[in-house]
Amino acid sequence: MTLPIRVRTLKIDDRDVSAREDETILEVARENGIDIPSLCYLEGLSAVGGCRLCLVDVRGVPRPVPACVTRVEEGMQITTNSERIVKYRRMNLELLFTEGNHICAVCVSNGRCELQGLAQSFGMTHVHFPYLYPQLKVDASHERYVIDHNRCVLCMRCVRVCDEIEGAHTWDVMGRGIEAQVITDLNQPWGTSDTCTSCGKCVHVCPTGALFEKGKSVAEMLKKRQFLPYLKLMREEHV
């Protein structure tokens, strides 16, 4: 017998909300129409808390906590838009820009990019940190898709969708810190990967133009995400 799921009541931005005990702060906030920005989080995939854009303040906790991986607790008092939180989120977003080469004007995802969208919603006009201009490669060896590491923000959505949904685990991350990069198999050209099923799930969950279909020009890449909630629903165990 499964234990009944309990209900927790808490406050988000001074609003009383109730949630199931197995929900995270981000899920509850979204259900209640409270906006918390996020990048690496994608409904249908496991949460990793990597991008640090969903940081929120919890009364009594000195550090900001990532909303996507923090479970709700009874009596929590959460602030989603204090000055400090907004400052930290913005700093994290700017750092994402400095670590890659994000040039919207020549990007296939221009106008549909989640990173670009976040920058716009944050009102980000410039970056306060020096750009690193890393020398990164573009791998077009796959017959249908391209990976442009310049545009990758290491959100790991491709890694997760490939492992959790497709079950191929072609993608993973190599190295650490600033040298980290997503790789296919043994860091070999994508086209030579034996495990890749060419399903294209990674391409469509990618928030930026890092993964795209061949033959798409500037602003032409449309990401189709419908498959994810559908597959999740169909695979759920109905009791």
Added chain:
Amino acid sequence: MRRMGYGHHALIETLHSIQESFGYLDEDALRYVATTLRLPLSRVYGVATFYQFFRLKPKGEHHTCVICVGTACHLKGATTILEQLEQRLGIKPGGATADGKVSLLTARCLASCGLAPAVVLDGKVMGKFTADAAIAWIQKWVAHDT
């Protein structure tokens, strides 16, 4: 070597054993480990590159020079030593000189911060090191071998 029940958790231990036996991890070894432990290739490669201990290239034939770039050593000027050695030997950390005599590596803290900046020459930990001293050592190695 692989008597840990071929479990997924045996990955790091297995990589350790291979590096101990062969000196480094080549592609065939990584492929073999992935297939035997039934792990994704990319995961194995990811782990092997995440830890600085693992080498994917063969190390220098005779001598290794490990420079600690942990916080304390960094503050005490480990970066300068590293830069000068890189220039002098013409190699990057993780590589070996063209003749394969000396390989240069970095480590993140040797737990001897009191000796900062610390350097390990052929397995011997040397403290309070300078770039000149390191170069002198390496010259001695090279001169000795020829």
